[in-house]
Amino acid sequence: MSDALARWNPLTPLVAALVLVVLAYAGPAPVSAPLALVVALALAWRTGVGARVTWLALIVGVPTFALLWLMNGVIAPDGARVGGALPLAAAARDANAIALPLTAAIAALGWTVVGIAPRRLTRALAARGLPAWSAYVLVASLEAVPEARRRAHEVLDAQRCRGVAVRGGVLGRLRSLLPMAGPLIVSLVTESEERALALDARGFEPRRHRTAMVPIEDPGTERAIRAALWIVLAGILAWRFIH
Amino acid sequence: MTPVLTLDIRRIRYGRNTVALRDVALELEAGEIVGVAGHVGAGKTTLALAAAGLLGRSVAASIDGRIVHHGGGHPCAGFVFANPWTQLTELGGTVEEEVAVGPENQGVPSAAIRARVDRALALADATHLAQRVPRDLSGGELQRVALASALALDAPLLVLDEPTAQLDPESTDRFAQAVRSLAASGTAVLIVEQNLELLLTLATRVLVLADGAPLATGSPSEVLDRWPPLDARLGAPASVEIRARREMRDGRDDAYAHAGRCAPAARAPLLCIDDLCAGYGARDVLRDLSLTIPNGSITAWLGANGAGKSTLARTIMGLVPARRGAIHLGDIALDPLPVEERARHVGLVFQDPSRQLFSRTVLEEVMVAPSALGYPARDADHRAREALEAVGLEHELRVHPGDLSSQAQRRLAIAAAMAAGPRLLILDEPTAGQDAEGRAHIARALERQRERGAAAVITHDLAFAHGACDGGVTIDAGQVSFIRWNTP
Amino acid sequence: MRTLALALIPRAVALNLALGAVVQALKLPVYLDSVGTILVAALVGPWAAIVTGVVSNAVLGLLSSPTLFAFIPVAAVIGGLAGVAARLGVFRSVAAATVTGAVIGAAAGLASVPILLALFGGVTASGTGLITLALRAMHLPLPVAAAIASTSTDVVDKALSCALVALVIARLPRRLTARFGVAHPG
Numbered sequence: 001m002s003d004a005l006a007r008w009n010p011l012t013p014l015v016a017a018l019v020l021v022v023l024a025y026a027g028p029a030p031v032s033a034p035l036a037l038v039v040a041l042a043l044a045w046r047t048g049v050g051a052r053v054t055w056l057a058l059i060v061g062v063p064t065f066a067l068l069w070l071m072n073g074v075i076a077p078d079g080a081r082v083g084g085a086l087p088l089a090a091a092a093r094d095a096n097a098i099a100l101p102l103t104a105a106i107a108a109l110g111w112t113v114v115g116i117a118p119r120r121l122t123r124a125l126a127a128r129g130l131p132a133w134s135a136y137v138l139v140a141s142l143e144a145v146p147e148a149r150r151r152a153h154e155v156l157d158a159q160r161c162r163g164v165a166v167r168g169g170v171l172g173r174l175r176s177l178l179p180m181a182g183p184l185i186v187s188l189v190t191e192s193e194e195r196a197l198a199l200d201a202r203g204f205e206p207r208r209h210r211t212a213m214v215p216i217e218d219p220g221t222e223r224a225i226r227a228a229l230w231i232v233l234a235g236i237l238a239w240r241f242i243h
Numbered sequence: 244m245t246p247v248l249t250l251d252i253r254r255i256r257y258g259r260n261t262v263a264l265r266d267v268a269l270e271l272e273a274g275e276i277v278g279v280a281g282h283v284g285a286g287k288t289t290l291a292l293a294a295a296g297l298l299g300r301s302v303a304a305s306i307d308g309r310i311v312h313h314g315g316g317h318p319c320a321g322f323v324f325a326n327p328w329t330q331l332t333e334l335g336g337t338v339e340e341e342v343a344v345g346p347e348n349q350g351v352p353s354a355a356i357r358a359r360v361d362r363a364l365a366l367a368d369a370t371h372l373a374q375r376v377p378r379d380l381s382g383g384e385l386q387r388v389a390l391a392s393a394l395a396l397d398a399p400l401l402v403l404d405e406p407t408a409q410l411d412p413e414s415t416d417r418f419a420q421a422v423r424s425l426a427a428s429g430t431a432v433l434i435v436e437q438n439l440e441l442l443l444t445l446a447t448r449v450l451v452l453a454d455g456a457p458l459a460t461g462s463p464s465e466v467l468d469r470w471p472p473l474d475a476r477l478g479a480p481a482s483v484e485i486r487a488r489r490e491m492r493d494g495r496d497d498a499y500a501h502a503g504r505c506a507p508a509a510r511a512p513l514l515c516i517d518d519l520c521a522g523y524g525a526r527d528v529l530r531d532l533s534l535t536i537p538n539g540s541i542t543a544w545l546g547a548n549g550a551g552k553s554t555l556a557r558t559i560m561g562l563v564p565a566r567r568g569a570i571h572l573g574d575i576a577l578d579p580l581p582v583e584e585r586a587r588h589v590g591l592v593f594q595d596p597s598r599q600l601f602s603r604t605v606l607e608e609v610m611v612a613p614s615a616l617g618y619p620a621r622d623a624d625h626r627a628r629e630a631l632e633a634v635g636l637e638h639e640l641r642v643h644p645g646d647l648s649s650q651a652q653r654r655l656a657i658a659a660a661m662a663a664g665p666r667l668l669i670l671d672e673p674t675a676g677q678d679a680e681g682r683a684h685i686a687r688a689l690e691r692q693r694e695r696g697a698a699a700v701i702t703h704d705l706a707f708a709h710g711a712c713d714g715g716v717t718i719d720a721g722q723v724s725f726i727r728w729n730t731p
Numbered sequence: 732m733r734t735l736a737l738a739l740i741p742r743a744v745a746l747n748l749a750l751g752a753v754v755q756a757l758k759l760p761v762y763l764d765s766v767g768t769i770l771v772a773a774l775v776g777p778w779a780a781i782v783t784g785v786v787s788n789a790v791l792g793l794l795s796s797p798t799l800f801a802f803i804p805v806a807a808v809i810g811g812l813a814g815v816a817a818r819l820g821v822f823r824s825v826a827a828a829t830v831t832g833a834v835i836g837a838a839a840g841l842a843s844v845p846i847l848l849a850l851f852g853g854v855t856a857s858g859t860g861l862i863t864l865a866l867r868a869m870h871l872p873l874p875v876a877a878a879i880a881s882t883s884t885d886v887v888d889k890a891l892s893c894a895l896v897a898l899v900i901a902r903l904p905r906r907l908t909a910r911f912g913v914a915h916p917g
Contacts, residue, residue, distance in 0.1 A: 060798050063856035067864065071854060076867040098852035109797035118793055119336045133737055136334060137782060140741035141790050143333040147378060148745030151598065152752040157562050158599040163586040163615035163663060166756050173757045178898055179611065180753045181763070182601035185770065185899045186645065188742040189907060190597060194329040196738035200301035201322040202332055202392065203348040206737055213343040213356040301734065303910070333741065603902055645904030 002115035004047040009218045010121040011128070013112050015229045016043070020108035022233050024101040026240040033100040040107035049114045056110040061103030068095035118142055124216045133206035136199075148188065155183045245273045245313070247399045247431040248294060248320075252308035255289055255298065263289040263304070264455050273399065276422065276432040278446030278463075280439060283650050283678045286455040287435040288404055294433050295320040295402040314399035317349065321393025325405040325676065327385035331377050331392070338380075338388050339364065339373040345396040359395050366428065367391035368421045381548065383414025390421060394430075401425065403434040407441060408676040411548060411703040419445055437678055443467060510537040513697045514559070514667055519568035521558040528554040530721040531568070536667070536697050538573075541689050543708035544701045546718040552701045555718065556669045560591045572667060587616055590660030590668040594675070596652040605631065605647070605655060606640040612663035623662075630662040631655075633691040635684035650681045657688055666696030674704045686711040735910060736775045740783050743767030747787040748794075761888045768806065769813045769832075769889075769896045773822040774911040777814025784810035801850050808842045809835055809889070825897045832893030833886045840882025844874060853877045859884055 005013055017040070024036035037057070044053035073091025112121075119142075122135045156166070164179045165172060248271040255264040264286035271277055271294075281287050292298045296319045299306055312319035324330050335341030339360055346356040364370045367390040372380065377388060386406055393401055403422070407415040419441055426432050426447075436442040442449065443463040451459040451466065459466055514536040522528040528551045536542055544552045557563040559570055561582040570577045572588050593599070602608035609630055613623035631637050634654040639647065644655055653673060660668060673685050689711055692698040699716075702708055708715055714728035746767035754763050768787060772780035784806030792799040812835045821827040847853055853873045854860040859880045866876035900908065 056796055060796060064851055064854075067854045067856060067860060068852045071864055071867050071873075075864055076870060095852070098850075102850060106797050109800065113793050113797055117336075134782075136332075136737065137740050137744075137786050138789070139336075140333040140738075141744035141786050142793070143378070144741040144745035145748050145790065145794070148742070148749035149752055152749045154593070154595075154598045156753065156756050157557075157582075158593050160562070160582040161560055161586055161591045161593075162599065162612040162659060163583050164611070165583050165615065167581075167583075170759075173759060176757055177753070177759065177895065179601060180757060181750060181766070181895060182899055182902060183597065183599050184749065184753070185746060185766070185895075186601050186903060187597040188746055189739065189770070189774070189903060190645070191329050192735065192739040192742050193907070193910070194324070194326060195333070195742075196734040197297065197301045197322075197324070198330045198332055199734050199738060200297060201295065201318060201330075202345040203318040203396065204332065204344075204734065205348065206734065208348070209350070210347045211350050211352060211356065212347060213340065213353060213360060215353055601899075601902055643904045646906060 002047045002049045005049075005115040006117070006120070009216055009222050010112075010116045010124045011218075012222045012226055012229075013043075013116060014121065015226050015233075017108040017112045019229050019233045019236075021105045022236050024104035024108070026236050028239065028243075033104050037100065037104035037107055040104060040111055044107065044111045044115070047111070047115055049111065052114045053107055053110045056114070057103050057107040060106045061099050064102055065095045065099035068098055120216060123212060124218075126210065127212070127216060127218075131207055132204070132210050136204070136206075140195075148184070151187065152184050155187075156180055159183070247271050247273055247313055248433075249309070249311040249313070250290075250294060252290075252293065252306070252310070254307040255286075255293060256305045256307075257303070262455055264293070264452075266456055267450075267452075269294075269450065271400065271431040271433060273429050273431050274426050275448065276426045276434060276446045278442040278449045279433065279435045279452060280442055280449060281452035281458070282680065283648050284454075285452040287452055289455075290452065291322075291324075291402050291404040291433065291435045294400070295322040297322065312400065316396075316398055318345075318396060318398065320398050320400040320402050321345075321396050323386070323389045323393050323401070323403045323406045325408040327382040327389065327409055330389050331385070336376065337373070338369065338375050338377055338391075341377055341388060342391045342395045345392060349396070356395075359397055360391075363391040363394035366394055366421065366425050368417055381414070383410045383417065386410060386414065386418055387421060390418070390425075394425070399429075399431060401430050401432045403432065403436075405435055405437055405676070407436065407438055412705070415441060437676065510539050512536070513538040513540075513573060515569075515571040516559075517569045519555075519558065519570065520566040521554060521563050521568075522566070523554075523563070527566075528721050529558060532718075532722050534716065534723050536699065536716075538697055539693055540714070541693055541698045541700070541712045543712040543715045544699055544718060545703075545705075545708065545715050546724075550718045551721040552718050553671055554721075556591055556671060556699075556701060559585075559667075559669065560589055561585045562591075583615075586612065586663055586665075588666055590663055590665035592653075592656050592660045592668075592670045592673065594672045596649075596656035599656060599659070600644040600652060602644060604640065605636060605642050605644055608644050608655060609659045609662045612659055616663055626662045626664060627658075630658040633661060633688045634658045635687070650677050653677070654681065654684055654688070657685065661688065661692065664695065668692045668696075668698045669701070670698070671701045672703070673700060674702065674707045682707055682711075736771075736779050739771060739775065739911075740779060740786065743771045743783045744787045744790055746770065747783075748791060761891055763888065763892055763895070765806070765809050765813075765889060766892045766895055768810045769892050770899070772810055772813035773817045773896055773900055774908070775814075776817065777811050780810030780814040780817075781807045782810070784808075798855075801846055802843060804846065805839050805843045809839050812838055813893070822893070822897045822900055825894050825901075828893040828897035829890045832890035835893065836886035836889030837882050839889060840885040841878060843881050843885075844878045847877050847881065848874060 020036045020040050024033045041054060044050045069091050072094050073088045119139055122138050126135045159179050164176050166176060250267060250269040252264060252267045254262055256262050267290060279287050279290055292302055293310055296312060298304045331341050332344045334344045342360045342363055343356050346359050364373055367387045369387040369391045372384055372388060407418055422432060422445060446463055449463050449466045450457060459469060512535045516532060516534045519529050519532045520527060546552050554563055558565055565578060575588060577585055600608060606627055609627035610623045613626045634657050636654055636658060644652060647655060657670060674682050689698045700712060716723055717725035744767055747764050750763040750766055754761060768780050768784040771783040785803050788799050788803045788806045816831045821831045854863050862880035863876045866879055
């Protein structure tokens with residue numbers, strides 16, 4: 001999580017990222033995608049999450065470019081699209097047309113994913129009317145994942161102690177799937193009963209508005225920035241609609 | 244005195260015909276602690292849920308009678324239940340956020356929530372945990388967080404359903420202290436407990452339930468005076484348990500001397516561990532541990548949380564690789580064997596049976612191990628029935644494991660391990676949440692295992708260790724610090 | 732939504748992400764990353780299953796890479812179809828569940844094709860992507876190659892997932908399935 005981003009209302013960087021994604025895909029052709037990428041990476045580096053975001057963007061962007069170039073230029077060059085130029089250069093151009101906006105979008109979204117704590121984001125969204133049940137589902141899911149992973153390993157251990165094999169032929173391993181996955185599934189379903197009781201005992205109502213011990217601030221300047229960002233977004237879409 | 248809760252229950256039923264509770268009339272006043280005792284299935288949890296106003300809302304049940312919460316409010320009571328790990332809402336990323344969930348649901352303004360959270364954390368002895376992440380806490384710490392979360396609702400009534408069932412003695416003491424100071428501040432408390440010593444020392448009034456109806460009620464001393472007839476009904480060795488706990492706490496290690504069983508030192512060794520080192524990642528948990536367990540013995544493995552007891556069991560089983568040292572069982576070197584092979588020789592039962600139960604019937608469940616180990620069907624069936632008889636579940640063959648009480652599920656897991664016919668059986672905290680009858684069954688199963696080899700019990704339950712084991716191995720910081728065999 | 736169903740969804744999302752550990756330990760060539768979604772479909776219904784699928788992909792996107800946000804619609808398709816199938820009672824029989832799973836897998840595979848084409852140019856750096864490349868080398872048109880590659884893996888995976896859910900539901904205690912309003916088989 002980024003300390004620099006924690007000073008902002010999470011909605012502001014979220015809307016900024018959205019604008020960058022729209023810019024990358026719908027803005028004027030040669031400049032928009034690289035511009036969106038540069039801005040996204042600059043924001044990420046400014047807010048202290050540059051390395052992770054660059055990495056996220058690269059591990060999607062580079063393989064996508066390479067695979068497309070390989071497919072369109074080497075494995076199955078499509079005659080109609082070459083149009084007189086060298087097939088490899090044309091393929092690179094085509095690959096770039098897909099990979100660059102994708103990389104920019106990943107960088108923009110990656111910036112929010114890496115930089116904003118999901119709990120803060122859901123609380124900010126809840127303050128804007130996101131129903132209590134959907135905030136619960138998202139936050140509790142993030143909480144439940146590490147626990148379920150740990151439990152999966154416990155089940156594997158407990159069943160191996162009873163001689164259920166994890167090695168051998170495919171059929172044998174397939175037969176071990178039920179004893180290995182079954183207790184995990186059953187215990188998670190059983191647990192949801194206790195969790196539901198816990199929610200009820202604490203007076204949780206799926207559709208009622210909840211207050212917050214520490215409300216997320218939303219100063220006027222941030223609201224103004226977001227309004228400006230929405231106008232930019234509408235402008236890009238209008239430009240795309242006209243052209 | 245201000246009445247907080249009036250209960251006048253004629254009958255509570257789940258489904259069509261099971262009457263879980265009948266003819267209970269109870270009035271709770273501010274600052275009072277009412278304790279509810281009884282065997283497994285006596286209707287204690289039903290009473291707790293009814294008192295908290297959760298029956299019929301979260302749990303489907305039909306109630307014939309009257310439940311009045313004089314303070315009103317939503318929810319009308321704080322509720323803490325046995326499992327420390329599943330009663331948090333997960334809505335809070337830190338302890339204080341989790342404690343704030345209740346007032347946030349109630350729509351309390353921000354500043355007031357902060358005040359309530361701080362007060363609740365202080366009362367529950369959990370202020371120092373405020374910034375911690377709940378899932379990193381121990382069971383004892385989590386239980387105090389659960390208490391604080393219930394308190395933050397600011398309800399005049401607090402209902403506790405076996406809150407110390409999964410805690411070690413020290414955490415239990417701290418929890419009890421928190422409950423006492425809470426009652427002193429005016430909250431009415433209804434506590435359901437299996438731990439009779441705790442119940443009798445904590446409660447100002449005791450209600451004993453049996454088979455869904457009240458059996459006795461009165462002050463702890465009145466109930467204690469009438470204990471012999473109650474004892475016959477409940478089978479609870481309260482006096483022995485209390486004595487053993489006191490002696491252990493006071494540092495008198497001769498508590499074991501009462502057991503009156505012969506030290507089996509003269510017998511041949513079964514498990515021989517030499518200079519064992521093992522751990523997780525870069526961390527060493529076992530440090531040059533050596534231990535010999537004689538054939539035909541039942542030992543208790545004692546020691547603080549994190550001392551390495553469970554890691555020792557997991558290393559013997561092969562789940563944690565040994566970095567150094569040797570483990571022999573009789574003349575078999577266990578070290579080169581994979582877990583699935585060791586399962587023929589060593590049985591390990593984990594604390595939580597829900598990690599392994601998935602069959603449609605009890606019998607099928609216990610046949611998993613012998614079938615997986617390649618025994619023919621008839622042989623597997625025979626072994627399974629024998630193991631079920633050892634833990635007292637021979638009449639439940641066709642029952643669904645999920646429909647058993649959690650106590651019976653633990654015994655089922657023990658039977659499931661015994662059915663493989665291991666020479667060494669290791670049980671991790673088998674008596675947690677067991678009533679007197681369950682403990683007697685486990686003690687009998689251990690005696691059965693003694694004939695086949697040896698058994699070891701990882702436990703905090705000193706009364707059980709004292710009554711059912713030949714001696715204790717104390718493990719401290721990854722080494723055996725102390726072995727004591729009971730003298731005749 | 733009732734609290735019980737609500738409390739199940741995060742567990743199901745976690746299941747989608749945790750079964751990878753089991754698959755890995757058993758070295759099986761499948762993902763089983765929709766078992767939780769299908770489980771909710773069978774126990775609760777289509778809407779809850781769609782929520783489970785959507786949140787699973789969102790959480791996976793948060794924990795690993797935003798790329799996975801793009802496939803949220805596919806997860807919703809799986810949840811919706813499995814929920815409708817559950818209303819028809821297919822999870823009462825393992826055979827019916829397996830066949831349904833294959834159909835759901837095919838639908839999920841097809842649903843991912845437009846996303847693959849529009850955002851990734853038809854290939855991703857995965858096993859499926861390599862199959863697409865191989866099919867392109869055999870001069871199949873790109874949309875066909877992408878469709879074959881993604882459906883072939885999904886058909887097997889969802890068939891096995893649905894079979895597993897049917898087997899597990901038959902093993903849940905009746906008391907529990909009754910609370911979810913599921914008629915118990917047999």
